[in-house]
Amino acid sequence: MYAFSYERPTSVADAVSALKASEDAKLLAGGQTFIPTLKQRLAQPDALIDLNTIAELRFIREEGDNVVIGAMSRHGEIAGSEIVQRRIPGLVVLAGQIGDPAVRNRGTIGGSIANNDPSACYPAALLAYGATVHTDRRQIPAEDFFIDMFETALEPDEIVTAVSIPVPDASYYSKFANPASRYAIVGVMVAKTKDGVRVGVTGAKTCAYRATELEQALSGNFAPSALDGITVDAADMNADIHASAAYRAHLVKVMAKRSVERLV
Structure with missing residues (x-):
């Protein structure tokens, strides 16, 4: 040692x-x-x-049209929160699928997003919800926070303190999970928000991203069939022993359709 x-x-x-x-x-x-x-x-x-x-980093509370979650809130606490269940049930689905009970009772939302594993679930949700990451010195929109694999906008001496999530009209998260680790081979959060339909994807690329082509299709017709004509580009998808780039590209559309199916 x-x-x-x-x-x-x-x-x-x-x-x-x-x-x-x-x-x-x-x-x-x-x-x-x-x-x-x-x-x-x-x-x-x-x-x-x-x-x-x-203690000040461990809380879940409502602030107007937002749910604010302290960085040290455990996945299990988020999944079991009455506030989250009532205001953002799609996030309950996501948190309840992370790892196993041991992981859910120890892992935190702040640790997860600061680490920014390319297969972590929360980044897809934060992008889909249009969330804001709070630190000890500033507020960072989710779309500016996640930079690349294991890389975020955080400075070396900066600490995540909370995440603020605008309450969506509806949302659902579908994940194709690795059977051993439960990490997302591909996970897709579809959210109907005041700004329109937003789709966050994790596991498919080196960093979570918004699938704008899926958003555009669903904005015109919020139904699974709206995605039938979409072909997801596999050019920059991850490829490993668990799934090829082409398979991950296929899963993005499949998981998005499953989320839409649950919402309609």
């Missing part, structure tokens, strides 16, 4: 101070990705800052 310091701040301000005080500090949220990374020596920070004792 290599040496590193371990800190448990009780406020966001203390966490920011600890982060700035270290040359190579890392934040620990749920730890579902980062702890295995440490065990495999793929990361060797000189300081580990545990956010689990910061």
